[in-house]
Amino acid sequence: MSKDKxxxxxxxxxxxxxxxxxxxxxxxxxxxxxxxxxxxxxxxFDTIYAEGQRRYVESLSSYARQFLERINKxxxxxxxGISPAVAIEQKNSTRNPRSTVGTTTxxxxxxxxxxxxxxxxxxxxxxxxxxxxSVKTVSDWIENQPISDKYLLxxxxxxxxxxxxxxxxxxxxxxxxxxxxxxxxxxxxxxNEKMPNCEKGDVYxxxxxxxxxxxxxxxxxxxxxxxxxKEGEGRLVVVNIxxxxxxxxxxxxxxxxxxxxxPEPRFxxxxxxxxxxxxxxxxxxxxxxxxxxIIPNPHLSISAGAIAPxxxxxxxxxxxxxxxxxxxxxxPTTVPFSYLTQEQVDLVFNGFxxxxxxxxxxxxxxxxxxxxxxxxxxxxxxGVTRCSACKGSRLRREALQVKINDNSIYQVVSMxxxxxxxxxxxxxxxxxxxxxxxxxxxxxxxxxxxxNDVGLGYLTLDRLSxxxxxxxxxxxxxxxxxxxALMGTLYVLDEPSIxxxxxxxxxxxxxxxxxxxxxxxxxxxxxxxxxxKQADLIIDMGPKAGSQGGELIxxxxxxxxxxxxxxxxxxxxxxxxxxxIPKYEPRPNSWQINIKGATENNLKNFDVDIPLNxxxxxxxxxxxxxxxxxxxxxxGGILKELGGNxxxxxxxxxxxxxxxxxxxxxxxxxxxxKSPRSNPISYVKGFxxxxxLFASTPLARSRGYTPGYFSFNVPGGRCExxxxxxxxxxxxxxxxxxxxxxxxxKGTRFKKEIRDVTYNNKSIVxxxxxxxxxxxxxxxxxxxxxxxxKVLYDVGLGYIKLGQPSxxxxxxxAQxxxxxxxxxxxxxxxxxxxIFDEPTTGLHFDDINKLLKSFQMLIDNDQSIIIIEHNLDxxxxxxxxxxxxxxxxxxxxxxxxxxxxxxxINNPNSYTGKFLKLHLEEEGTLSEFL
Numbered sequence: 001m002s003k004d005k006x007x008x009x010x011x012x013x014x015x016x017x018x019x020x021x022x023x024x025x026x027x028x029x030x031x032x033x034x035x036x037x038x039x040x041x042x043x044x045f046d047t048i049y050a051e052g053q054r055r056y057v058e059s060l061s062s063y064a065r066q067f068l069e070r071i072n073k074x075x076x077x078x079x080x081g082i083s084p085a086v087a088i089e090q091k092n093s094t095r096n097p098r099s100t101v102g103t104t105t106x107x108x109x110x111x112x113x114x115x116x117x118x119x120x121x122x123x124x125x126x127x128x129x130x131x132x133x134s135v136k137t138v139s140d141w142i143e144n145q146p147i148s149d150k151y152l153l154x155x156x157x158x159x160x161x162x163x164x165x166x167x168x169x170x171x172x173x174x175x176x177x178x179x180x181x182x183x184x185x186x187x188x189x190x191x192n193e194k195m196p197n198c199e200k201g202d203v204y205x206x207x208x209x210x211x212x213x214x215x216x217x218x219x220x221x222x223x224x225x226x227x228x229x230k231e232g233e234g235r236l237v238v239v240n241i242x243x244x245x246x247x248x249x250x251x252x253x254x255x256x257x258x259x260x261x262x263p264e265p266r267f268x269x270x271x272x273x274x275x276x277x278x279x280x281x282x283x284x285x286x287x288x289x290x291x292x293x294i295i296p297n298p299h300l301s302i303s304a305g306a307i308a309p310x311x312x313x314x315x316x317x318x319x320x321x322x323x324x325x326x327x328x329x330x331x332p333t334t335v336p337f338s339y340l341t342q343e344q345v346d347l348v349f350n351g352f353x354x355x356x357x358x359x360x361x362x363x364x365x366x367x368x369x370x371x372x373x374x375x376x377x378x379x380x381x382x383g384v385t386r387c388s389a390c391k392g393s394r395l396r397r398e399a400l401q402v403k404i405n406d407n408s409i410y411q412v413v414s415m416x417x418x419x420x421x422x423x424x425x426x427x428x429x430x431x432x433x434x435x436x437x438x439x440x441x442x443x444x445x446x447x448x449x450x451x452n453d454v455g456l457g458y459l460t461l462d463r464l465s466x467x468x469x470x471x472x473x474x475x476x477x478x479x480x481x482x483x484x485a486l487m488g489t490l491y492v493l494d495e496p497s498i499x500x501x502x503x504x505x506x507x508x509x510x511x512x513x514x515x516x517x518x519x520x521x522x523x524x525x526x527x528x529x530x531x532x533k534q535a536d537l538i539i540d541m542g543p544k545a546g547s548q549g550g551e552l553i554x555x556x557x558x559x560x561x562x563x564x565x566x567x568x569x570x571x572x573x574x575x576x577x578x579x580x581i582p583k584y585e586p587r588p589n590s591w592q593i594n595i596k597g598a599t600e601n602n603l604k605n606f607d608v609d610i611p612l613n614x615x616x617x618x619x620x621x622x623x624x625x626x627x628x629x630x631x632x633x634x635x636g637g638i639l640k641e642l643g644g645n646x647x648x649x650x651x652x653x654x655x656x657x658x659x660x661x662x663x664x665x666x667x668x669x670x671x672x673x674k675s676p677r678s679n680p681i682s683y684v685k686g687f688x689x690x691x692x693l694f695a696s697t698p699l700a701r702s703r704g705y706t707p708g709y710f711s712f713n714v715p716g717g718r719c720e721x722x723x724x725x726x727x728x729x730x731x732x733x734x735x736x737x738x739x740x741x742x743x744x745x746k747g748t749r750f751k752k753e754i755r756d757v758t759y760n761n762k763s764i765v766x767x768x769x770x771x772x773x774x775x776x777x778x779x780x781x782x783x784x785x786x787x788x789x790k791v792l793y794d795v796g797l798g799y800i801k802l803g804q805p806s807x808x809x810x811x812x813x814a815q816x817x818x819x820x821x822x823x824x825x826x827x828x829x830x831x832x833x834x835i836f837d838e839p840t841t842g843l844h845f846d847d848i849n850k851l852l853k854s855f856q857m858l859i860d861n862d863q864s865i866i867i868i869e870h871n872l873d874x875x876x877x878x879x880x881x882x883x884x885x886x887x888x889x890x891x892x893x894x895x896x897x898x899x900x901x902x903x904x905i906n907n908p909n910s911y912t913g914k915f916l917k918l919h920l921e922e923e924g925t926l927s928e929f930l
Contacts (some may be wrong), residue, residue, distance in 0.1 A: 003365065003832070004082070004587070005025060005027075006023045006024065006025055006026065006080075006081050007023065007024055007025075007026055007079070007080070007081040007082055008022075008024055008046070008079070008080045008905050009021060009043075009047065009076060009083055010076070010078045010079075011022075011044075011048045011076055011077030011078070011390060012043060012075070012077045012705055013075045013076065014042045014043070014047045014076065014386045014601050015042040015550070016038065016039050016546055016547060016549055016696045016799075017042050017047070018044060018550040018551050019751055020043060020550070020551070021195070021552075022340065022539065022541070022552055024537055024555070025521055025536075025537070026081060026083070027516065027521055027664065028516065028521060028537055029512060029516045029519070029522045029524065029534070029535050029536045030523050030524070030535065030536065030537045030538075030833050031524045031526050031531060031532050031535040031538050032523065032525050032526070032537060032539045033526060033527060033532065033539070033540050033541070033569050033844070034541035034542045034549070034553070034569060034844065035111075035541050035542060035544060035549065035568060035569075035846050035847060036545060036796060036799070036812065036813070036843055036844055036847045037545030037546050037549060037797075037799035038541040038542045038543075038544065038545055038550070038844075039541045039549050039550040039551075040369050040525050040541050041494075042550070043492070043541065043845060044076055044492055044523050044525050045492060045525075045805065047074045047075075047076050047084070048492070048521075048523065049085045049087050049446065049488070049490070050074045050281050051079045051082060051085075051088075051195055052082045052083060052085025052490050053071070053083060053084075053085050054073060055082065055084070055414050056084040056085070057352055058147070060658075061470070064272045064845045076708075079143065080400050080852040080866050082490060083205070083488055083489055083490040083520075083521060083547050084291040084492075085490040085492060086197040086481065086486075086489055086490070086491050086492070087492045087494075088472075088474055088478055088481065088492065088493050088494070089479045089494045090476060091389060093860065094466070096466070097466065097467060098270065098271055098283070098439055098909060099283065099462070099465040099466065100413075100461065100462050100463060100464055101417075101451075101459055101461050101462070101463045101465065101466060101468075102413050102461035102462060102874045103271075103464050103465075104476055104477075104480065105447055105451065105461075105479060105480045105483065106447070106480070106483065107444055107448065107461060108263075108413065108461065109162070110444045110447075111268070111409055111412065111461075112265040112267075112268040112269060112409070112441050113265050113414070113440055113539040113888070114404070114437055114440045114441070114562060115263060115268050115402050115404060115458070116261075116263045116264045116265045116267065116268065116432045117436050117437060117440070118404060118429070118436055118437050118714040119263050119403060119404055119416070120402065120403055120404070121253060121263065121401055121402050121403075122332075122401050122402075122403055123255040123256055123258065123260075123401075124256075124258060124401065125255070125256040125258065126255065126256050126368050130249060130254070130255040130260050130401075131480065132250075132252065132262065133236070133249040133250055133251055134251070135222055135225045135229075135583055137249065138225050138236060138238070138249050139221065139222070139225065140411065141238070141249075142212060142238065142523050142866055143212075143249065144222065145211075145212055145240075145373075145531075146212070146213050147211075148211075149211070149212065149240055149241070149243075149272060149746070150209070150210075150211050150240075150242060151209070151210055151238055151240055152181055152182075152186070152208075152209055152211070152239040153204050153206070153207050153208040153221065153224055153225065153228055153237075153238060153242065153350075154204045154206040154207050154208075154228060154232075154236075155201050155203055155205050155207065155228050155229075155231055155232025155233075155235050155236050155237060156201075156203070156235055156237060156248075157172075157201075157203035157204070157205060158232065158233050159201075161448065163777070165198070165199070165200055165203070166195070167854070169195060169841060170613065171715050172205060172743070176538060177205050177206075177207075178190040178230075178553070179205075179209075180205060180206060181203075181204040181206055182196055182198050182202055182203050182204070183198060183237050183338065184244045184608050184837065186241070186572075188616075189739075192798065195265045195388070196776050197427065197557075197848045197913030200820075201725050204237050204239065204246075205231070205232070207224055207228045207231065208221065208224040210224075210560075210869065211312075213775065216386045217803050220809075226350060228601075229251055231724050233705065234250055234251040234252055235248070235249070235250045235251075235724065236248075236249040236250070237249070237414070237495045248394075251452050260398060260401070261398055263328060263402050267398075267399050267402075268399050268402075268409050270283075270393065270394035270395055270420050271281030272800075273418065275395055276394065276396065277387060277389055277390035277393070277394055277395055277396055277397075278389070279387055279388075279390065280387035280389065280390060282394045282395075282808060283394065284386065284387055284390065284392045284393065284394040285384045285386060285387060285392070286383060286384070286385060286388075286709075287383075287385075288382065288383075289358075289359070289362050289381050289382060289383075290381060290383030290384075290385050290387070290648075291349075291385070292383075293308070293380070293382075293383055293676070294307060294308055294309055294358060295308070295337055295379050295383045298336060298337040298338035299336045299337075299338060299597075299653050299654070300336065300337060301332075301333060301335055301336055302319070302323070302326070302333040302334075302348070303323060303333045303334055304324065307319060307322075307358065308381075309358075309377070316359075318361055321354065321355050322348070322355050324350065324355075325353050325354060328352075329347060329352055329353075331344055331676075332344075332704045338651075339567045341770075341818065344633050344739045350785075353841045362378065362381070365378055365379065366375065375549065375594065382496055382616055385539075386826070391409035392503040393408075394410075395409070395410060398483065404427070405423075405427060405428060407423070409521040412461070413460060413462040414460055414461075414462055415460060415461075416457060416458055416459065416460055416622065416889045416890060417451050417452055417456060417457050417458070417459055417460065417461065418452055418457030418458070418889070419890075420448055420460075420461065421445065421448040421452055421457075424441060424444055424448065425445060428829075429906050443702055446483060447480075448481045448513065450479035450483060451475075451476065451479045453479075453507045453511050454475040454476075454478055454479050454504075454507060454508055454511050455475065455500055455501070455504035455508065455551070455621075455622050455888075456472060456475055456476065456479070456622075456623075457603075457623075457888060457889070458622070458623030458887075458888030458889030458890075458892070459472070459889075460890075461665055466557055469618060469627075470499070470669070471498040471533045471622075472494055472496065472497075472499060472771025473495075474494070474495075475508070476494065477513070477888075478493070478496060478511060478512070479511070481515060482511060482514055482515055482518075484763035485518060486518070486520065487519040487520065488519055488520065489521075489523045490521045490526075491515055491521070491523070492523045493512070493524045493525070494525050495521070495524075495526055495527070495528075495841065496508055496524065496531075497525070497526060497531060498527040498532075498838065498841050499622060499838060499870070500622055501619075501620070501870050501911065501912070501915075502530070502872065502911075502915040502919075503621055503914075503915065504622060505528065505530045505531070506530075508531075509531060509534045512524065512531075513534070517676070518802065527790070527842075527843065527845070531575055532558055532573070533558050534563075535557075535558065537555065537556070537557065537559065538554065538555075538556065538557065538558060539555050539569070540552075540553045540554035540555075540561060540564070540569050541553060542567065542568060543566060544799070545798065545799030546771045546799025546800065547773075547799070548773075548775065549799065552572050553566050553567050554566070554570065555857055555904050558573075562574040568844070568845075568846055569844065569845070572845035572846065574704075575922075575923055575924065576917075577846075577847060578925070579693045579849050579873045579876075579924060580849075581876060581928060582852070582877055584615075584879045590611040590612060590614060591613065591657065591660045591661075592609045592610060592611050592612060592656065593609070593610040593612065593613040593634070593638070593655065593656070593657040593833075594607070594609050594654075594655070594657055595608050595609075595610070595633060595634070595637075595652060595655055596608060596653040596654045596656075597652050597653025597654065598629060598633050598650070598651075598652045599650075599651045600628050600629075600632050600650030600651045601625065601632075601650070601893070602623075602628070602890060602892055602893035603625050603628055603629060603633075603650075603893045604893040604894050605748050606893075606894060606895050607698065608629075608895055610634070610866065610880075610882070611879075611880050612657070612660060612661075612831075613858075613862055613863070613864055614807065614859070614864065614865070614879045615855060615865050615867075615877070615878055615879040615880070616865060616866045616879065616880045616881075616882065616884045617866075617868075617869055617874060617878035617879065617880070617881050617882070618630060618866060618867070618868050618869075618873050618884065618898070619763065619868075619869060619875055619881060619882070619884070619912045620855065620883055620884030620885045620892065620911075620912065621886075621888050621892065621911055622888060623887075623888030623889050623892060624869075624885045624886075624892035624893065625664070625721075625884050625886055625892050625893040625926045626868045626888070627837070627868065628808075628893075629649060629650075629884065630835055630837070630866060631648070631666070631835075631837075632648050632649065632917040633649075633650040633651075633652050633655075634833075634835070634866065634894070635835055636648055636649035636650055636656075637650070637655045637658075638655060638661065638664045641655065641658040641659075642658065644662060644664075652690075661830065661831055661864070662829065662830030662831050662832065663829050663830060663831075663833070664832065664835070665832055665833070665835065666835045666837070667815055667819050667822065667834055668815060668818075668836075668837055669811030669812060669813065669815045669837070669838075669841060670811075671806050671807065671809070672806045672809065672817050672818065673806040674806075674807035675806070675807055676752060676806065676807050676808075677713055677724065679768070679801075679802065679803045679804055679806060680772075680792060680797070680802060680803075680804060680809075680817050681768070681788065681792075681802040682822055682923075683806075683818075683821060684788050684789025684791065684792065684817065684820050685788065685821070685824070686785060686789065686802075687709070687711075687802075689784045689785045689788065690710075690764070690783075690785060691707035691708075691710040691711060692707050693707070693759060693782065694707075694710045694757055694764055695707040695758055697711060697757055697759055699756065699757050700757045700792055703753070703757075705717065705757065709754060710750075710754065710757075710764050712724030712750060713807070713819060715753040717750055717751055717753075717896070718749060718750060719742060719745035719749055719751055720751075720755075721742055721743070721744040721745065722742035722744070722745060722749070723740070723751070724749045725746045726741070726742055726743055726745065726748065726749045727740060727741055727747065728741075728742050730744075737884060743855075749765075750764060750765060751767045751907065754761075762777070762778065767802065767803075768803025769796065769803060770795050770802055771799055771800060771801055771802075771803065772789055772792045772797055772798045772799070772800060772802065773798040773799065775789050775792070775802055776789045776793060776798075787824065788824060791820040791821075791824050792817070792820050794820070794823070794853065794854055794857070795817075795819050795823070795850065795851065795854045796811065796843070796846075796847040796850035797816055797817065797820070807907035810841075810842050810843055811842065812839070812841040812842030812843055813842070815836070815839055815841070816839075816851070818855055819839075821835075821860070822858075823854065823857060826857075826858065826861045826863065827861065831862065831863065832864070832905070833864045833865075833866065834864065834865050835865075835867075835868075836864060836865065836866070836867045837868045838868055838870070839851060839867060839874075840869060845873065848871065848873050851884070852874070852877055855867075859879075872916055872919040873914055873919075875901070875904075875912065876901055876920060878900075878901065880898070880900070881896070881897075881898065881899065881901065881903070881906075881912075882895065882898050883897050883904055883910050883912045884896065885909075885910070885912075886911070886912060887911060896910050896912075897909070897910055897913070901916065901929050902929045902930070904916060905917040905920070905926075905929060
């Protein structure tokens, strides 16, 4: 193979890379693996992708470049054979509240075009299709009438303001119109007939009289119909003289005296004022009175006080009036509020008879909102609620009257993608409609198929992009890339298997291979063995993390990786090293959290028990309801009972056992700080001890330096030129701003006098540049500092620098730093329920091994853990498993089974059990569970 078909990298030194040189073929699927911190991302994202993107941007005009970020050249001698690069990362960076799955994937743009071209507008009043008439539609109607009848062809008298009916007649006569149909009678004013007494609306101007001749209507009347439409300003009538019945036609989108807009693509856009709901401006939500706050416990009945604002003596008369009026409309007041139908709920809120309703109650309060106590009361029940005008559809009501196969565009985007795909593949269209929609439908079906194939069939197209997980965002971007059908591009993927159940891995691999088969080079940073097995080439970095990594350990296929003695990845895959299964002491009398009636989103009203002081794993296919159960119900419900203010509380009947906890905490992958000033050692509070140590040195004491002088967050010892940032922003007017290293402190963030203070010949800057491993050796005699460093090391972060800016940390690293901070304060917080959402993100097998030991430390200290996870190595170590399913979206939301690993693998209905059993067979540990 010629050299121009290879990507060749020479002398890569970015971050911890140790002068790495390698070459690999283009248009291949190449997997990069290795322990966390070994240099995978530095090589793939910070070197290869950064150079591919930089060269593409440099090729643009100077005008275009000014709008793009300035991209620095990576630290590498040379890269050849590289293509323009596209990165598909696992983080969700969308903040736009208007962005949805449909708009991101461009499917919504095709839907708007489809509805504008073949959608049928349905009349609000009569329910018939609104049709814009033409010569053809009039001719078609006439041809279907009885042959023997006689007809008049004419138009209604056009009503002009400030013009009498006599003046209208005179003008019509001057234009040659003498015949009229008025009040069921025919008049010919050419014979000097007297004009009858009538209103303008009674008059029809006759253009032609005819009797239907079979198959000759078009040639007989085409010209007359055209003239009638023109003279009648778009309106036409056909009068049956025998029956005096009048059939009306018009060239407008009009029915039952209501004018409708003619569908066009912008009519269906909630980002365009023409199509957006005028009340919520296309957001679908407004600030209003939140029913969930007004009825905080729907399991109470109306008579038992379900309506919160009417529980007080001052407003109780509203409740009494409702109870008195309810029998008149058969409104039950002694059953749980959640049992009421939507019609009955509307009665409670909108009122009936003498009872004015909850909405009127709040409107009357608003009149006195200048009073502080009334204002506080109103604010208590206000929140972001669904727009009552568009019912959350975001579109003006007329747009929702345009339908294809009885479905509006909102009904289609509200369907799960799997169901929407079936809707379009089974669409019944006429031959004419099919000829118009064929190409549009092809694009819609193609994109929906890609989304379904990457395991996202449970999402809806109207799902907000900013509510997606990182894994879901990445797979949507992957499907979008396939839809765009680019060729000759370098795609870089960051752990696409994250958030994906093993059942859906095959679909994902198929999609990645499709991307390669289009003629693209696909580089994947991944730890999943299933994807490694399908790779054309595997590049393993190592041997360890941080300063002990950054070397090329292996380049070759999967079988050769298993034989590589230097590769830690190969040893785990070959089974030479494995993650041990912990031995748990039986604890039958464990405390429990009991959840009853979980019904949020797709959860199907189930009860579930969660043992405390246990290692509990909640699993199931993607979209089965795991996050809803854990985040909205367990976290939201318990935090509220503990006196907190959760962002969302799901629907459930009751939670029992929350009194057994002192705290509940989610350890997620959000950044540990919003600015680069935040770093690992300051987050775990270890920097305080280091600053105390430097402040106690002889030189610091002689100069009067307090611990605050060794912080770059406050004035004193920090460099005042850059305010402790290490870089200075230079505004470039029409070009992108430049960030240059500060000349005074040379990027160290501290003044020279502070850098002069040393401890064991190391300054505060040197210490912040140390890795956790190096710092442990350096401070090995200082137990106060070692305590903080040791927990960072225990969670597998020995390779990160103490002062590494928070914005350079991955989601998995941020999560483990939070875990470390909790381990330090483990005995101060009391009994805490820790929740982890896919903590294995970004972790190698060896790092998972270390993470499990950290979890064991929490259990040993009488804490409780719940983990949402698909990783089979974590699931096999669980003490108690809750498996949700059986499938995703509407087909999920049920508890398939609960219990130990043995219970799960023996359950024939569990997808998790099936794949877990195969995994245990492969590593030879299945017998331990049987």
